[in-house]
Amino acid sequence: MTQAVVLGNEAIARGLIEAGVQVMTAYPGTPSSEILPAVLTWKRRLQLNIHVEWSVNEKVALEVALGASWAGKRAAVAMKQVGLNVASDALLSAAYTGIVGGLVLIVCDDPGPHSSQTEQDTRLFALFAKVPVLDPATPREAKAMAHAAFTLSEQFRVPVILRPTVRVSHARQNVTLADVAARARPAHFKKEPARWAATPRHRLLLHEELNRKLETVEAAFESSPFNRQSELTARRSPLGVIACGVPYASARELLDEFGVTIPVLKIGTVYPLPRKLASDFVARCETVLVLEEPDAAVELQLPDRRNVHGRLDGTVPNAGELTPEVLHAILARLLTKAALLAPAAPASPWADFAKSLALPARPPRLCPGCSHRSAFYALRRIFPSALYAGDIGCYTLGTNLRAVDTCLDMGASITIATGLYQAYRLNDEQQPIVASIGDSTFLHSGVTGLANAVHTGARFVLVILDNGTTAMTGFQPTADDTRLADGSRGPRVAIPKLVRACGVRYLRESDPYDQGEFRAALEEAAAFTRDDDGGVAVVIARRPCVLYDRSPLDAQPIAVEVTDECDGCKYCLVAFECPSLLLNPATDKVEIDRATCVDCGQCIDGCYKGFIIEKEFASPVPGSLFRTP
Amino acid sequence: MNGKLLLAGIGGQGVLFAHQLLARCAAEQGYDVTGAETHGMSQRGGAVVSHVKIRSPSSPQPAPSGQLGDAPLIRQGTADFLIAFAETEALRALPFLRRGGTLVVNTASPRFLDDMTRAGLDEHVTVRALDAMAIAERLGRRSVANVVLLGFASTCRAFPLTGDALRAALQGHGSKSWQSNLQAFDEGVRAGSDPHEPSH
Ligand code: SF4
Ligand code: SF4
Numbered sequence: 001m002t003q004a005v006v007l008g009n010e011a012i013a014r015g016l017i018e019a020g021v022q023v024m025t026a027y028p029g030t031p032s033s034e035i036l037p038a039v040l041t042w043k044r045r046l047q048l049n050i051h052v053e054w055s056v057n058e059k060v061a062l063e064v065a066l067g068a069s070w071a072g073k074r075a076a077v078a079m080k081q082v083g084l085n086v087a088s089d090a091l092l093s094a095a096y097t098g099i100v101g102g103l104v105l106i107v108c109d110d111p112g113p114h115s116s117q118t119e120q121d122t123r124l125f126a127l128f129a130k131v132p133v134l135d136p137a138t139p140r141e142a143k144a145m146a147h148a149a150f151t152l153s154e155q156f157r158v159p160v161i162l163r164p165t166v167r168v169s170h171a172r173q174n175v176t177l178a179d180v181a182a183r184a185r186p187a188h189f190k191k192e193p194a195r196w197a198a199t200p201r202h203r204l205l206l207h208e209e210l211n212r213k214l215e216t217v218e219a220a221f222e223s224s225p226f227n228r229q230s231e232l233t234a235r236r237s238p239l240g241v242i243a244c245g246v247p248y249a250s251a252r253e254l255l256d257e258f259g260v261t262i263p264v265l266k267i268g269t270v271y272p273l274p275r276k277l278a279s280d281f282v283a284r285c286e287t288v289l290v291l292e293e294p295d296a297a298v299e300l301q302l303p304d305r306r307n308v309h310g311r312l313d314g315t316v317p318n319a320g321e322l323t324p325e326v327l328h329a330i331l332a333r334l335l336t337k338a339a340l341l342a343p344a345a346p347a348s349p350w351a352d353f354a355k356s357l358a359l360p361a362r363p364p365r366l367c368p369g370c371s372h373r374s375a376f377y378a379l380r381r382i383f384p385s386a387l388y389a390g391d392i393g394c395y396t397l398g399t400n401l402r403a404v405d406t407c408l409d410m411g412a413s414i415t416i417a418t419g420l421y422q423a424y425r426l427n428d429e430q431q432p433i434v435a436s437i438g439d440s441t442f443l444h445s446g447v448t449g450l451a452n453a454v455h456t457g458a459r460f461v462l463v464i465l466d467n468g469t470t471a472m473t474g475f476q477p478t479a480d481d482t483r484l485a486d487g488s489r490g491p492r493v494a495i496p497k498l499v500r501a502c503g504v505r506y507l508r509e510s511d512p513y514d515q516g517e518f519r520a521a522l523e524e525a526a527a528f529t530r531d532d533d534g535g536v537a538v539v540i541a542r543r544p545c546v547l548y549d550r551s552p553l554d555a556q557p558i559a560v561e562v563t564d565e566c567d568g569c570k571y572c573l574v575a576f577e578c579p580s581l582l583l584n585p586a587t588d589k590v591e592i593d594r595a596t597c598v599d600c601g602q603c604i605d606g607c608y609k610g611f612i613i614e615k616e617f618a619s620p621v622p623g624s625l626f627r628t629p
Numbered sequence: 630m631n632g633k634l635l636l637a638g639i640g641g642q643g644v645l646f647a648h649q650l651l652a653r654c655a656a657e658q659g660y661d662v663t664g665a666e667t668h669g670m671s672q673r674g675g676a677v678v679s680h681v682k683i684r685s686p687s688s689p690q691p692a693p694s695g696q697l698g699d700a701p702l703i704r705q706g707t708a709d710f711l712i713a714f715a716e717t718e719a720l721r722a723l724p725f726l727r728r729g730g731t732l733v734v735n736t737a738s739p740r741f742l743d744d745m746t747r748a749g750l751d752e753h754v755t756v757r758a759l760d761a762m763a764i765a766e767r768l769g770r771r772s773v774a775n776v777v778l779l780g781f782a783s784t785c786r787a788f789p790l791t792g793d794a795l796r797a798a799l800q801g802h803g804s805k806s807w808q809s810n811l812q813a814f815d816e817g818v819r820a821g822s823d824p825h826e827p828s829h
Contacts, residue, residue, distance in 0.1 A: 324704035
């Protein structure tokens with residue numbers, strides 16, 4: 001046993017390892033991306049026999065894990081909350097069929113949201129899918145739950161979801177690492193068609209079986225160590241708190257700070273809710289406050305909500321993260337009302353001062369030298385009046401260059417572009433439409449949309465931004481790569497071949513750093529969409545992400561300077577938008593920020609007056625801030 | 630010794646590295662440590678804050694900033710230290726600092742302290758400013774400015790981790806560049822201890 005300071009996601013990975021996970025699959029997505037790499041680290045360090053893969057998408061990842069579970073292996077799959085939407089088809093069916101080897105889904109929620117398109121509550125998804133779900137408050141607890149989830153899954157033969165929020169996944173805490181015993185289970189799939197290939201008649205039986213399982217799970221949860229009651233008194237308390245996850249940890253701290261002692265019920269097993277435990281608690285308090293994230297999964301399951309306050313009656317805001325500030329306000333109000341606390345002054349003495357400063361907002365931006373910027377800049381020049389259907393990845397930040405007008409979900413650039421095209425076609429209007437999607441996202445959910453677009457005769461330009469990696473989430477390899485998750489080699493699934501196989505007749509690959517050639521490719525593509533015999537035209541913009549692979553840049557650095565003729569018109573700042581271009585307010589001229597500039601030379605094209613030029617003697621800046629961390 | 634440290638900076642400035650170093654050092658010193666990091670979209674040049682909470686398991690007495698539990702986030706108005714890697718981020722994160730807390734800031738502007746005085750903030754907080762970037766530049770590696778600032782911070786009164794402990798953690802960090810990190814750290818410590826250094 002040793003101590004280590006680890007990220008919540010690493011703690012979860014360690015829990016999986018200690019439980020003897022043998023198959024680990026995932027599709028990257030913030031805040032879940034660090035789980036699989038941590039499993040890999042321990043697999044290597046402890047020389048364990050584990051299959052680890054970055055799957056092409058979350059549905060694939062879940063099904064691969066499920067197949068392994070059916071063959072008797074302990075399997076885990078990690079994803080972010082919206083990934084479960086993609087994998088939901090498999091999950092709802094798997095709840096009926098059940099599992100053989102333990103199957104644990106780690107699905108990370110993002111109250112806030114900080115890096116997601118929704119604030120959806122995976123615990124409600126679990127309720128809908130009829131799958132047990134655990135809700136950890138800290139990395140330490142997440143690790144214990146990851147281990148326990150396997151036991152639970154095998155005991156009741158159901159998939160189990162572990163649902164950390166971003167504040168658990170990206171919390172850093174010291175945890176105890178237990179020893180890992182190597183475990184080898186035989187691979188053995190026992191044929192049972194009435195279960196694994198059930199027809200609707202058998203599905204009804206499986207549904208009834210699942211309901212019975214859930215009853216026994218609920219009974220077991222009544223005495224689970226993940227649920228804890230404190231400060232129960234014989235008298236009815238004027239106020240009690242039921243809390244889960246991070247809001248529990250925060251509320252606990254706040255109550256200590258206030259110095260008040262009230263009953264608190266911590267729920268770690270959210271679904272199926274141990275209703276007897278919860279009801280008894282509610283009965284012993286005059287009012288109960290429920291604190292949970294991001295929605296109201298516990299509150300909804302309480303049999304009697306007459307004295308209960310929470311998200312549902314507006315006592316707790318029904319959107320956004322329950323930060324310590326939000327919880328402080330809620331608790332202080334209710335405690336004061338219950339005469340348990342004297343009203344206090346606002347906590348932060350300088351909140352108003354900071355607000356009064358009107359500090360510059362720092363929206364996220366594409367990195368200096370990002371190849372997506374070059375591609376978007378070219379797009380804006382060739383298609384000044386296009387509708388831009390965007391997608392999910394770093395390149396969503398093409399909004400900053402006004403080259404992304406929509407962002408819905410993974411792969412929707414292509415399908416939304418198809419819908420836009422059909423809408424304008426009905427009116428006989430020739431509206432230029434451009435879709436942009438990254439390499440990893442294209443492989444995740446773009447291929448089906450492209451086959452559909454070609455088949456139904458849609459016409460638009462599709463730009464596949466291929467920077468050789470899944471950059472946004474930490475540079476995971478894609479299927480269009482010979483590298484696998486664990487560094488071994490596998491066959492490459494080439495994007496150009498997939499595009500051709502979808503029936504696309506115009507395809508060009510071009511380096512967006514070569515602005516002239518890239519624009520020519522876009523112009524040709526545009527012409528193809530207008531041809532009598534035209535259709536979807538695809539341009540693959542191929543250039544490695546500068547953070548991921550700097551070697552092409554280092555081989556050919558192009559240092560730039562701004563000439564004295566710069567008249568401060570700000571065109572480059574707005575249209576090219578590189579963070580390393582700064583306006584010096586004293587001289588009213590643009591300057592290059594040497595600390596962050598990566599010498600890509602791309603902004604030479606970003607000043608149409610020609611005032612940004614190549615420096616004669618290129619000298620790479622040592623230790624740039626934007627080097628690979 | 631208990632403490633709540635808030636780190637504020639811009640994506641790419643090494644806030645995560647600083648967080649990891651402090652957390653590891655605290656654990657090596659036998660403390661319980663918990664905290665929250667910023668990852669993902671907001672890391673692309675956006676404002677990044679990291680929360681670090683250090684608690685001594687043997688002394689359950691509350692810190693000046695209140696009881697420390699397992700919650701990852703520091704509430705506004707309760708941080709003992711705000712370590713800011715950029716001036717704008719210092720001001721943005723200021724609401725986190727408690728009355729009587731200490732602001733450690735990397736700034737090239739000698740006016741920063743005057744501005745704070747004019748706003749009346751120096752009556753309630755201790756402000757310690759250093760041009761850590763200039764020192765890092767002098768060392769030939771701009772990327773170590775974060776470590777310079779940590780060295781500087783370690784000389785603050787009541788800082789929960791000693792310079793020696795942090796040096797040890799840096800050495801054991803396993804990074805290839807630990808030697809230049811150590812040098813940067815020591816420069817920060819020197820700037821913090823030397824009254825003649827232009828630490829504004
Ligand atoms: S990480 Fe790579 S792809 Fe993402 S913004 Fe930076 S350079 Fe572009
Ligand atoms: S050369 Fe120009 S475009 Fe490239 S990073 Fe430097 S300022 Fe930005």
